[in-house]
Amino acid sequence: MASFKVIIVGGGLGGSLLANGLMNNDVNFTLYERDPADSKREGYQIRLGDAAMEAFECCLKPHHVASIRKRLGLSTNQSSTAPIVCTSQFKIVLDLSQLPNYSRSAAINRVVLRNLLLDPVETAGHARFGKAFSRYEIICPADGQERVKVHFADGSSDTCDVLVGADGSGSRINKQVGARNIVDLDSHLSFVQKGSLPPSRVRMLPQRLLQGPIIVFSEGRSLFFALYLPPARNRVTENSNELDYDADEASFYWGLSVPREMYPDYDPDEGGIT
DSSP states (O other): OOOOOEEEEOOSHHHHHHHHHHHHTTOOEEEEESSOTTOOOOOOEEEEEHHHHHHHHHHSOHHHHHHHHTTSOOOSSOSOBOOEEEOTTOOEEEEGGGOTTSOOEEEEEHHHHHHHHHHHHHHTTOEEESOOEEEEEEEOOTTOOOEEEEEETTSOEEEESEEEEOOOTTOHHHHHHTOOOOOOOOSEEEEEEEEEOOHHHHTTSOHHHHHSOEEEEETTEEEEEEEEOOBOSSOOOSOTTSOOBOTTTOEEEEEEEEEGGGOTTOOGGGSSBO
């Protein structure tokens, strides 16, 4: 009888983390990613809270978890923070960090995190790139044991006992299964942007933004603004009053959500995300 095997479709954050957990527990698996190995991605920011760190500790070795913690962003006094809810005039309504049951989080660049998770899987020879998922089928070999045959767009296929769909919000596996748990929200238009954060720009920011992210709600609109200030690799700073951060990787990020009815003629194909 063939050994038990798992196929993971999708080499993003979830698929890569699961792959590490399987690899560290000696489970036979292969991860398939549609993008080529040398694809260049521009990632936005993601924030990691207690639940994420618990997942890392379950799936990763201690030194691997430590390497992720080293890339978490800073604030003026700590790495883990909580958003501050403000009015449209940026007056504080609620500081969520003051709520004992609200989970704090720390920022990290999505691409930095993805590379930290995927690189060990690739190094161990478990990752296959340029493999876009096409469909799957249930087969019953001569031994009578049902298995899953996974087909890819290039005509190749592989067989496993368990197929994991980690192929994102537009998951083809999810669609074939018939799950209807992914619902498009078409009531709002959403825009995201990020930019660099050289020291000269950081010095111009109000102290509130250096303390953690902010959220603004106004007339059906919402704005989220946050910084990613990873620690400096050499840990040396000339001015003890300034944040010691890696300016090459640092960035600001904002996301704006507005009711679609406010812009009925807006064409998302011309810019923005729906």
